[in-house]
Amino acid sequence: MLKKLDPLLHNELRLAIMSLLMTVDDAEFNYLLEKTESTRGNLSVQIQKLKNAGYLSVKKTFRGNYPLTICKIDPLGRAAFEEYVKTISTYFKGT
Amino acid sequence: MNPKELDPKESLAIITKMIHQTQFNAKHQAVFFLLWGWLTLIAAIGHYLLLEVAHYKMPWIVWPIMMILGGVAAAIIGSRQARVKLTATHLDRSLAYLWGGFAVFLLTILGCMPWIGFSKTYPIIMLLYALGTFVTGGILQFMPLKIGAIACWLLAIAAFFVPFSLQLILLGASIIVAYLIPGYLLQQKQ
Numbered sequence: 655m656l657k658k659l660d661p662l663l664h665n666e667l668r669l670a671i672m673s674l675l676m677t678v679d680d681a682e683f684n685y686l687l688e689k690t691e692s693t694r695g696n697l698s699v700q701i702q703k704l705k706n707a708g709y710l711s712v713k714k715t716f717r718g719n720y721p722l723t724i725c726k727i728d729p730l731g732r733a734a735f736e737e738y739v740k741t742i743s744t745y746f747k748g749t
Numbered sequence: 750m751n752p753k754e755l756d757p758k759e760s761l762a763i764i765t766k767m768i769h770q771t772q773f774n775a776k777h778q779a780v781f782f783l784l785w786g787w788l789t790l791i792a793a794i795g796h797y798l799l800l801e802v803a804h805y806k807m808p809w810i811v812w813p814i815m816m817i818l819g820g821v822a823a824a825i826i827g828s829r830q831a832r833v834k835l836t837a838t839h840l841d842r843s844l845a846y847l848w849g850g851f852a853v854f855l856l857t858i859l860g861c862m863p864w865i866g867f868s869k870t871y872p873i874i875m876l877l878y879a880l881g882t883f884v885t886g887g888i889l890q891f892m893p894l895k896i897g898a899i900a901c902w903l904l905a906i907a908a909f910f911v912p913f914s915l916q917l918i919l920l921g922a923s924i925i926v927a928y929l930i931p932g933y934l935l936q937q938k939q
Contacts, residue, residue: 664755666763673767678836685835689770717832739764745757 662707663738667692667700672735675710675727683723701725709734771838775889777830778844779935784822786928788815790921797917843888851881871916875905875923882927891938893931901927 663669670690675681687697704710709731713724727735755763792815799808854877862870879901886894901923908919 659757659760664760666755666759669755669760669763670767673764674771677768677771678838679842680837682835688835689767738760742757742760746761 657741657744659741660734660738662703662709663734665700667696668704669738671697671700671704671725672709672727672731675725676732676735680713680724680726683725686725704731707731707734771836775891775935775938778885778889779932779938780826781823781848782928782932782935784826785819786924786932788819790924790929791815793917793921793924797914797921800917801914840888844885847881847884847888851877868913868916869909871913871920872905872908875901875908875920878923878927879905882931886931889935891931891935893934894927897927897931 663672667690670692671686674686674689683697683701686692686701687694690697692700701710701712705712707730708728710725710727713726715722715724792811795811795815796808799805799811855874858865858870858873858877865873879898882894882901883898886892886898904919904923904926908916911919
């Protein structure tokens with residue numbers, strides 16, 4: 655019986671956000687926007703969902719006069735991502 | 750990206766694509782090698798000329814001038830890079846710790862120069878240059894930096910056994926092999 659994939663990560667945009675954040679210490683909102691080729695609204699909503707689950711933290715600050723949003727993966731998110739990748743690999747072993 | 754049901758193959762493709770999106774820009778480091786390389790080379794040659802040709806009383810004066818210029822320029826370049834940078838990676842942090850520690854070591858050695866002895870100070874500094882370059886070469890996985898560092902180490906060993914004025918020439922040579930040549934090669938790297 656194959657294990658169920660984490661529904662929070664099993665979404666195209668949320669998975670892309672988490673994959674990007676796994677490779678960096680932190681990333682600005684605009685970076686995630688550019689790399690995921692998403693819309694601002696959709697990206698904000700998905701980041702909020704991941705934040706509510708404790709998978710990432712969001713810091714809002716300023717650079718000069720402009721607002722700056724910085725996202726950083728949390729230990730819970732890192733563990734969930736690793737588990738997700740492990741589970742996916744069992745799907746391939748099963749085929 | 751629109752919400753849709755993923756199959757494991759698609760999930761894996763997203764993960765792979767996103768991980769490859771994040772590439773550390775090694776070119777950003779090249780500017781610091783070139784900046785400090787040229788300033789140090791000018792300082793070493795200037796020191797040599799003031800000492801051997803002009804017989805000036807304070808030939809070392811070029812060092813504080815160049816280092817202050819370098820500090821100001823590096824701070825401006827660093828803050829400009831930080832303004833346009835959208836991510837912070839583990840490599841950025843590793844390099845910041847390395848060169849921060851390097852600066853503290855260098856200033857300590859320069860401050861203790863009268864006690865260490867002038868004849869030993871420059872070879873020790875050359876050993877330090879080589880260490881910084883070697884570790885950076887390892888972090889960036891860039892062979893010219895590693896080779897330059899090894900050449901710099903050999904020049905540092907030789908510098909322990911030659912008169913002070915010749916040490917300045919060896920210091921200049923070590924800067925060319927460990928900072929300038931790898932710096933230009935790093936700048937051209939894709």
